Amino acid sequence: MPDQPQTPTPTLSQLFDAEPDRLSRLSLEAAGLYFDLSKTHLDHALIQAGIERADRMGFDTARDALFTGDVVNASEGRPATHVAERGSGAPEDVDLATVRRQRMRALVDAIEAGAFGDITGVLHIGIGGSVLGPALLVDALGRRSSRLTVRFLSNIDGAAFDEAVKPLDPATTLVVVASKTFTTQETLANFEAARGWLRSAGVADPDGQVIAVTAKPDAALETGIDESRILQFGEGVGGRYSLWSSVGVTAALALGWDAFEELLEGAAEMDRHFRFADAEANMPLLAAFADRHYVEDRGCQGRGVFAYDERLRLLPSYLQQLEMESNGKSVTKEGKPIHHPTAPITWGGTGTDAQHAVFQLLHQGTVITPVEFIAVRDAEDDQDPEHHRLLLLNAFAQGAALMQGKASEDPQRAYSGNRPSSTILLEKLDPRSLGALIAFYEHRTFANAALLGINPFDQFGVELGKQIARQLADDADTESLDPSTRALIKRAGV
Numbered sequence: 232m233p234d235q236p237q238t239p240t241p242t243l244s245q246l247f248d249a250e251p252d253r254l255s256r257l258s259l260e261a262a263g264l265y266f267d268l269s270k271t272h273l274d275h276a277l278i279q280a281g282i283e284r285a286d287r288m289g290f291d292t293a294r295d296a297l298f299t300g301d302v303v304n305a306s307e308g309r310p311a312t313h314v315a316e317r318g319s320g321a322p323e324d325v326d327l328a329t330v331r332r333q334r335m336r337a338l339v340d341a342i343e344a345g346a347f348g349d350i351t352g353v354l355h356i357g358i359g360g361s362v363l364g365p366a367l368l369v370d371a372l373g374r375r376s377s378r379l380t381v382r383f384l385s386n387i388d389g390a391a392f393d394e395a396v397k398p399l400d401p402a403t404t405l406v407v408v409a410s411k412t413f414t415t416q417e418t419l420a421n422f423e424a425a426r427g428w429l430r431s432a433g434v435a436d437p438d439g440q441v442i443a444v445t446a447k448p449d450a451a452l453e454t455g456i457d458e459s460r461i462l463q464f465g466e467g468v469g470g471r472y473s474l475w476s477s478v479g480v481t482a483a484l485a486l487g488w489d490a491f492e493e494l495l496e497g498a499a500e501m502d503r504h505f506r507f508a509d510a511e512a513n514m515p516l517l518a519a520f521a522d523r524h525y526v527e528d529r530g531c532q533g534r535g536v537f538a539y540d541e542r543l544r545l546l547p548s549y550l551q552q553l554e555m556e557s558n559g560k561s562v563t564k565e566g567k568p569i570h571h572p573t574a575p576i577t578w579g580g581t582g583t584d585a586q587h588a589v590f591q592l593l594h595q596g597t598v599i600t601p602v603e604f605i606a607v608r609d610a611e612d613d614q615d616p617e618h619h620r621l622l623l624l625n626a627f628a629q630g631a632a633l634m635q636g637k638a639s640e641d642p643q644r645a646y647s648g649n650r651p652s653s654t655i656l657l658e659k660l661d662p663r664s665l666g667a668l669i670a671f672y673e674h675r676t677f678a679n680a681a682l683l684g685i686n687p688f689d690q691f692g693v694e695l696g697k698q699i700a701r702q703l704a705d706d707a708d709t710e711s712l713d714p715s716t717r718a719l720i721k722r723a724g725v
C-alpha cells in the first residue's frame with residue numbers, strides 16, 4: 232500500500248493565521264494571573280485529545296479526591312491535604328489546619344509582642360520542601376517590608392552555615408527548625424551547629440530561642456525542644472506542598488500575618504478555578520495538555536522557566552522540586568511501567584540575564600525547549616519605570632523571536648522560529664498573586680500526574696542515595712561498593 236501523505240503539522244504562525252480566535256481562547260485570566268498559551272502548539276484537536284485523555288484517566292475523580300481529602304497518595308496510604316491549609320479541602324481537614332494555624336498565629340503574635348526578647352533576625356533551617364517555599368516567599372515579598380533579617384540554611388556544608396549566620400546576632404536571633412520528619416541529616420546537623428553558635432555567644436538558654444516545625448512532634452520533643460515551641464503540621468502535607476502550613480512561619484514573621492493570610496486566599500482562589508473552571512478554560516489543565524504534548528509527542532525533555540522579575544529569581548528552583556520530585560517517576564500509581572516520557576527537566580533562570588547566557592540554545596539549538604516567561608505588570612512604586620518597561624519588553628520580544636524566527640541565506644544567522652513559549656503576567660507581585668501563582672503550578676503538576684496515572688505525592692527516588700550515605704557515615708565498610716566509589720572515598724580521606 233502506498234504511504235499516506237502526511238499532513239504537515241502547522242507552525243505557530245500558521246496556527247494564528249488559521250484560528251482567528253486563537254488569542255482569546257488561549258489567553259486565560261484567573262486569580263490575578265494572565266496566562267497566554269497562544270504561542271504553544273495547542274490547537275482544537277490537541278485540546279480535545281487532552282480532554283478525552285483526562286476522561287479516560289479519571290481526571291475528574293482524581294481532582295475531586297484531592298479536594299475531598301480522599302487517599303490520593305496510595306503508596307503511602309494517605310490524602311494530600313495541602314489544599315486544606317488554605318481552606319479548600321475536606322471540612323475536617325480544614326478545621327484541623329485552622330486550629331494549627333491559630334496556634335501558629337498565637338506564637339507569631341507572642342514573638343512580635345516580645346515574648347522571646349527583642350528578636351531582630353531569623354535563622355530558618357530546613358532542606359528541600361522545608362526551605363524552598365519559605366525562601367521564595369521571603370525573597371519575593373520581603374525585600375522592602377521584612378522587619379527581620381532572615382537567613383535560610385539548608386546545605387550540610389559548613390560554609391553554608393558560616394554564610395547564613397554572618398549577618399545575624401545570636402542574642403536576638405530566632406532559630407526555626409523545619410523538618411517534616413525531623414530525621415533529616417542536614418537539618419539536624421545544622422540545628423546542632425546553631426545551638427553551638429548560640430551557646431558559644433553566651434546565650435543562656437539556647438533552646439528558648441528555637442521553634443520546631445514538624446509533622447513529628449515527638450521527634451522534635453526528643454531533641455529537647457519545649458512543646459510550647461513546636462508547631463505541628465499534618466502528615467498529609469507533602470514537603471514540597473508545605474509552605475501554606477506552619478512551615479510558612481518564617482514567612483509570616485518576616486512579612487506579617489496579614490500577608491500570610493492573603494497568600495492563602497490567593498491560593499484558594501486558584502483552587503476554585505482549578506476545581507470548577509471548564510476544561511477548555513482551565514489554566515492548570517491546559518498547561519498540562521501543553522506539557523504532555525511537548526514531552527510525549529515532540530520529544531522535548533525540558534521546560535525552561537524564566538522569571539523576568541528579580542523578586543521571583545527563586546521560582547525556578549522552587550518549581551524544580553515541585554515538578555521533578557512529584558512527577559519524575561517511571562511507573563504508574565499501580566506500579567506499572569510507563570513507556571513514554573513523564574516529567575521534563577524543569578530548569579531556568581532570571582531574565583534578562585539568561586538572555587545573555589543560555590538563550591542561544593533556545594533560539595538556534597537542536598533541542599526544542601518550551602519556554603515560560605513570568606513577568607509582573609506593575610513595578611514597585613519606588614522602582615524606575617523605564618527599567619521595568621525595558622524588562623517587560625525584553626520578555627515579550629523573546630517570545631516573539633522564538634515564534635517568528637528569521638530567515639537568512641547565512642545558516643549561522645538563520646532562526647528557525649516555530650519555538651513555543653507561554654507567558655504568565657501578574658498584575659502586581661503581592662502575597663495574593665504569588666499564592667495563586669504557586670497554587671497554579673501545584674495544580675499543573677497534579678494535572679500532569681493524573682494524565683500520566685502517577686502518584687505525584689511520594690518521592691522514593693531520593694531514599695537510596697541517603698541510605699548509602701548514612702550507612703557510610705555510620706560504618707566505614709566500603710566493601711560492598713563499586714571500585715570507582717571506593718577510590719573516591721579513599722582519595723578524599725573520608
Ligand SMILES: O=P(O)(O)OC[C@H]1O[C@H](O)[C@H](O)[C@@H](O)[C@@H]1O
Pocket residue numbers: 358359360361409410411412413414415418470471556690693
Ligand atoms: O522536611 P524533611 O522531613 O526534613 O525533608 C526534607 C526534604 O528531604 C527529602 O529528601 C525529600 O526529598 C524532600 O521532599 C523533603 O522536602
